Amino acid sequence: MADGVDFKDLNRRMEGAVTAFQHDLASLRTGRASGNLLDPIQVDAYGAMMPINQVATISVPEPRMISVSVWDKGMVSAVDKAIREANLGFNPIVDGTTLRIPLPELNEERRKELVKIAHQYAESARVAARHVRRDGMEHLKKAEKDSVISQDDMHVQSDRVQKMTDETIAAIDKMLVAKEAEIMQV
Structure with missing residues (x-):
């Protein structure tokens, strides 16, 4: 985008991180066949x-x-x-x-291992979202440096990028909590 960040692209990439996380969670066994x-x-x-x-x-x-x-x-x-x-x-x-x-019953130890794996998947998804944020922020800084956008526009757009990142990470955390409850359910 000539005047800052392409928010559609950033949103698509953040949604991609969430989708990959959902796919990873689906491959974790919770006691029910899938x-x-x-x-x-x-x-x-x-x-x-x-x-x-x-x-x-x-x-x-x-x-x-x-x-x-x-x-x-x-x-x-x-x-x-x-x-x-x-x-x-x-x-x-x-x-x-x-x-x-x-599918055999999951024992307590195996459930805890699966929760740890789910947390690793979540952290990878959070890191992916933060990488998208970093790319957007770098693009904004470059646009401001090249006088394509004003300093005020840069602050407004960087706040928007940060808000998008926060929402994505909150969605990841919400899915993690739900999956953790599903895994620990006996």
């Missing part, structure tokens, strides 16, 4: 690493069960191995081309 729990798993398929959803259909037939229907019969053992090695605490049961993954 197809998103398997999102981080990569399968060695046909000589390349592929996301599990590109070699199988993931469904949730019961609250404590995930079903993985592998499309290619020859890939069943590779998918089984990938799930076991993902370190998610899952022990799939192979039934033909279908893998059934029962």
